[in-house]
Amino acid sequence: MRHLMSPLDFSVEELDKLLDLAGDIERNPDKYAHVCEGKRLATLFYEPSTRTRLSFEAAMMNLGGKVLGFSTADSSSAAKGESVADTIRVTSCYADICAMRHPKEGAPLVASMSSTIPVINAGDGGHQHPTQTLTDLLTIRSLKGRLDNLTIGLCGDLKFGRTVHSLIEALVRYDNVKFVLISPEELRVPSYIREDVLERNHVAYQEEERLEDAIPDLDILYMTRVQKERFFNEEDYVRMKDFYILDKQKMELAKEDMYILHPLPRVNEISVEVDSDPRAAYFRQAQYGVYVRMALILTLLEVEV
Amino acid sequence: MLNVGALREGYVLDHIKAGKAMTIYHDLKLDKLDCTVAIIKNARSNKMGVKDIIKVECPIEDLDLDILGFIDHNITVNIIKDEQIVAKKQLKLPKQITNVIKCKNPRCITSIEQGLDHVFILADEEKEIYRCKYCEEKYRGKRNK
Numbered sequence: 001m002r003h004l005m006s007p008l009d010f011s012v013e014e015l016d017k018l019l020d021l022a023g024d025i026e027r028n029p030d031k032y033a034h035v036c037e038g039k040r041l042a043t044l045f046y047e048p049s050t051r052t053r054l055s056f057e058a059a060m061m062n063l064g065g066k067v068l069g070f071s072t073a074d075s076s077s078a079a080k081g082e083s084v085a086d087t088i089r090v091t092s093c094y095a096d097i098c099a100m101r102h103p104k105e106g107a108p109l110v111a112s113m114s115s116t117i118p119v120i121n122a123g124d125g126g127h128q129h130p131t132q133t134l135t136d137l138l139t140i141r142s143l144k145g146r147l148d149n150l151t152i153g154l155c156g157d158l159k160f161g162r163t164v165h166s167l168i169e170a171l172v173r174y175d176n177v178k179f180v181l182i183s184p185e186e187l188r189v190p191s192y193i194r195e196d197v198l199e200r201n202h203v204a205y206q207e208e209e210r211l212e213d214a215i216p217d218l219d220i221l222y223m224t225r226v227q228k229e230r231f232f233n234e235e236d237y238v239r240m241k242d243f244y245i246l247d248k249q250k251m252e253l254a255k256e257d258m259y260i261l262h263p264l265p266r267v268n269e270i271s272v273e274v275d276s277d278p279r280a281a282y283f284r285q286a287q288y289g290v291y292v293r294m295a296l297i298l299t300l301l302e303v304e305v
Numbered sequence: 306m307l308n309v310g311a312l313r314e315g316y317v318l319d320h321i322k323a324g325k326a327m328t329i330y331h332d333l334k335l336d337k338l339d340c341t342v343a344i345i346k347n348a349r350s351n352k353m354g355v356k357d358i359i360k361v362e363c364p365i366e367d368l369d370l371d372i373l374g375f376i377d378h379n380i381t382v383n384i385i386k387d388e389q390i391v392a393k394k395q396l397k398l399p400k401q402i403t404n405v406i407k408c409k410n411p412r413c414i415t416s417i418e419q420g421l422d423h424v425f426i427l428a429d430e431e432k433e434i435y436r437c438k439y440c441e442e443k444y445r446g447k448r449n450k
Contacts, residue, residue: 102414
């Protein structure tokens with residue numbers, strides 16, 4: 001039995017297989033509409049997360065399975081002080097697979113240690129969110145046809161953004177991927193990502209402060225939000241906030257086939273006028289999130305179609 | 306050098322950094338063992354200038370080499386049988402240590418889950434970095450160096 005705790009749990013070959021399956025699901029949804037009939041997914045969400053939970057539930061329903069669970073810790077036995085280990089032991093009696101989101105880092109791993117059903121980490125605090133990374137990889141591969149030979153721009157809060165860190169860690173395993181890291185000085189990627197991930201794997205990267213300077217070279221632009229409270233002072237925030245807002249004007253500098261991704265929710269870092277640009281892929285990305293979760297459920301349940 | 310009686314069976318921990326013997330005494334829980342323990346502080350050493358030494362008269366199986374390797378893998382462990390050194394154990398950084406150090410990350414599941422072992426895994430042998438098994442937080446406390 002396998003669990004999914006980190007995006008790196010899958011080898012490149014296993015990942016290819018998973019993404020192939022997700023691609024087939026996208027093309028032939030009817031073929032998969034009943035393959036999980038009689039199976040149940042438990043969504044144990046100790047903190048609210050609309051998109052991730054709904055995406056998992058949609059994925060299981062699309063496969064013909066059923067869903068049960070809770071969406072806040074208040075409505076679970078955690079409020080009575082039950083341990084994660086005990087909760088999963090009981091859940092194992094009710095469901096065939098489980099997706100767990102928990103504010104404490106490592107909680108899904110603790111669950112997997114006591115579980116008799118596959119556990120999927122649906123986000124554990126600021127630690128890992130592997131299904132977001134799988135979604136990002138499927139989106140990039142579906143739109144560009146490959147995961148190698150790409151120049152990927154990552155823009156915004158690169159210091160605290162776990163989706164960015166996980167995506168970098170996943171993409172360095174492919175050939176000739178170059179990163180352009182666009183952020184204010186205070187919000188650059190942490191040194192362990194630079195030293196232990198990028199430099200150790202001899203991956204080319206450059207750091208930029210202005211999105212306009214970087215955008216013409218990019219094949220993918222991955223946007224994240226820059227929060228005002230992350231800046232050290234108001235002056236810097238006022239000076240730089242527009243650098244990280246993607247609008248029509250900046251899109252004119254981008255390649256015709258550069259796609260924009262965003263983990264969502266978007267606030268104001270992508271202006272709504274960009275939504276109608278065919279290169280805006282962030283809502284399609286949410287759809288890919290369902291396909292990749294369907295593929296993941298099938299893989300972990302070892303359902304052959 | 307000060308002479309402490311020879312051991313019949315047990316082990317001698319040599320080349321302990323001066324001043325660290327008592328810490329190691331407690332970390333190895335030697336205070337809990339019902340056997341003879343001699344602690345020698347500030348002994349002269351050609352290699353180190355001064356060093357501490359611990360002599361313990363008890364079976365070698367009772368010694369947790371993993372904890373000792375984590376504390377300081379430069380310590381020499383001499384195994385004694387019939388008053389003779391019969392083996393020297395080379396310490397290595399253990400791949401995993403359980404319930405020796407605690408994760409200090411307040412966001413880690415170990416901060417709330419009862420009965421959960423605190424496990425650290427050797428993430429980088431060269432840089433001697435340990436990370437919490439659950440949250441991957443780097444261990445920032447000082448080892449016995």
